Amino acid sequence: MFALFAALSDNIMRRVRLLIKNGHVIRWDAHDRVEQLKAHHVLIEDNRIRDVVAVVPKSFAPDQTIDATGCTVIPGLINTHHHLYQSLTRCLKPVQNAKLFDWLLGLYEMWQRLDFDAVKLGSQVSMAEMLLSGCTTTNDMFYVYPRESDVKAEAVIEAAAEIGMRIHAGRGSMSLGRSKGGLPPDDVVQDEATIVRDCERVIDKFHDPKPGAMTRIDLMPCSPFSITFDLLKETRALARARSVLCHTHVAETQDETDFCIKKFGKRPADYLMSADWIGPDVSWAHCVCLNAGEVKLVADTGTAVAHCPSSNMILGSGIAPICQLMNAKVTVGLGVDGSSSNNGAHVLAEARQALLLQRVKNGADSFTPEDALRLATLGGAKLLNRTRELGNVAAGYAADIAIFDLNTVEYAGAAVQDPLGALMMCHAARARFVIVNGRVVVNDGQVATVDAQRLVARVNDVVRRRFGDSGARGTRS
Ligand SMILES: [Zn+2]
CATH class of the missing domain: 2.30.40.10 (Urease, subunit C, domain 1)
Known part of the structure; x- marks a missing residue:
């Protein structure tokens, strides 16, 4: 016995x-x-x-x-900026040639049709594409909660658990609707109290602070033109209290800079700084329009940057000063951004795009293959506060x-x-x-974890039924 x-x-x-x-x-x-x-x-x-x-x-x-x-x-490669659900709305003809604000105005209308099942399917197909590209950990900022929809953060988190991908799932949010001077329609924004309550719920239910965690929750209000100052302050305080990371879009386009100066009297970086959205537990996506003083601010405060070269190229946003940020010892990770503004989610290909784009601006000797690998591995791990845990093939690291x-x-x-x-x-x-x-x-x-062919068929079916009439809709300037 x-x-x-x-x-x-x-x-x-x-x-x-x-x-x-x-x-x-x-x-x-x-x-x-x-x-x-x-x-x-x-x-x-x-x-x-x-x-x-x-x-x-x-x-x-x-x-x-x-x-x-x-x-x-x-x-395993690390993707530090994504909107996984956007594989449902890639290559939409009305916004194929639009810059960021027009692109968003065309898509907000589409995204009002999102529900739980569609977001879960769209997220999973994005993750399948990333896994096949060698990516093992992804960020996701899901920020569209239409008024009449049943969608919840669980849609993305369940999709990641089923396919077996490590995720920093962002409870994204928008609170500055058009009636208050923001960009998104009022039907896709929520009030601050509802957002903060749900952030607490999702952290309580899913956030795993332990080393090796497969699911972490980060707080991700969307962008200066879609969130109120109160939401910035409240989510920052909550993140500090619960020791979770903060992530948002900053300085993506000149239009955003003009918007912030007109509405808040500040450039985007100053606006974020005034709400204390800086520090080693904060990362900013894009940073295309940072000036030299703002590069120094990011470096001095230990704020990290998620670089999304394909999205910046497709939307014609510009070239982020990544070489300057790296020279200033800023932590820089790599992001594919949402599938609607990249139209792909191949993280290894994105590393190549980072190399090509910096060389266009700074010359052939400015950015090496080693730099590209660094962004896609060590940089991402540091941005996610997971140094010595993710991003290397060495004893003691997670087996990614x-x-x-x-x-x-x-x-x-x-x-x-x-x-x-x-x-x-x-x-x-x-x-x-x-x-x-x-x-x-x-x-x-x-x-190996899901039937990818069946997943593609289901996504195509959802896209045909919900978004198939896009050719005749949308806002195109
Ligand atoms: Zn984004």
Whole structure:
């Protein structure tokens, strides 16, 4: 009887072991410099990386083995700015050629038709696309709560749990409707008390502060032109009281700067600073229109920046001063932004876009493949206050890993020269394997946790039924 109990107990206590065998590992060393290890093995126990070694110890008996011969093994990529539901409204013809404010005015009307099931589907298909691109952790700012809709933060959180993606789910919000001088129609904004009550509810229900957490809740009022000063102050105080992060859009376009000067008598950065929306627990998305003094303010206060190059290009917003921010030692993460303003959610491709865009502005030697990887891994981890937990392939880190097969037409010839350069400068391919929290979620190039083909069919059906008449609608200046 004792032997049986001991065997059962041993079985229950035994850690699940995953071996990634014989890969070319690209990771960060103890000084955060890039390090490339040929023919190395990654040992994973449960949801943590146990070690990265040249020889697998005999004592490590894996339950599962991934043969990474000919593949590059990199830290799971981190996406620091997204609106996952927006895959439901990508490539809408009336706003395909619009700048930010016109684009939003066209889309607010569409987003009034959102409900719980649609948001969940749209979010999950965005996450499937990101997982296939090697991304393992994502931000999400969900901020549209139409008056007659049943939508709740749970739609996104459930979608992430089902597909197996690590998420910083933002309880987003808008409180400054058109009748108060804001941009969004009154039907998609909420009053401050309702928003703050729901922020507290969602934190209580879902926020996991422990290391290795799969779900964290951050507070994310949308933008200076859609939120009241009272909401800024109240959400900041709540975030401080509950030790959760703050994230918002700042200085995305010149129109936003003009709006803030006209309505508040301040530039966007000054407006945020006056509500104490600065510091190491705050990140600002975009920051295209920061001036030199504002770059210094961001650096001096430890505020982080989420850079979204494709969205900035598609909306014609401009080029964010990322090289200047990095030179000033600002923490910069990478974001794909919502699928309506990127029209894709490929995080590896976004790293390449960051490299290309900074070089357009600052020259060929201004931004390296290493810089691109840094934004997409270490920068994101630091922005999310998860340094030494996410963003590396090293002992003790969460087992979040992306594996790319470099024996493909996309990388032919290039990977022989430089695997890191190939990943960041060639046309970005699909990851072959992706591991999140020790679980294989992309297996041989396919999402393993949901039926992706069925998901695509359901999303297409929802889009046809709810948004299929977009060609005849919308506001286009
Ligand atoms: Zn955004």
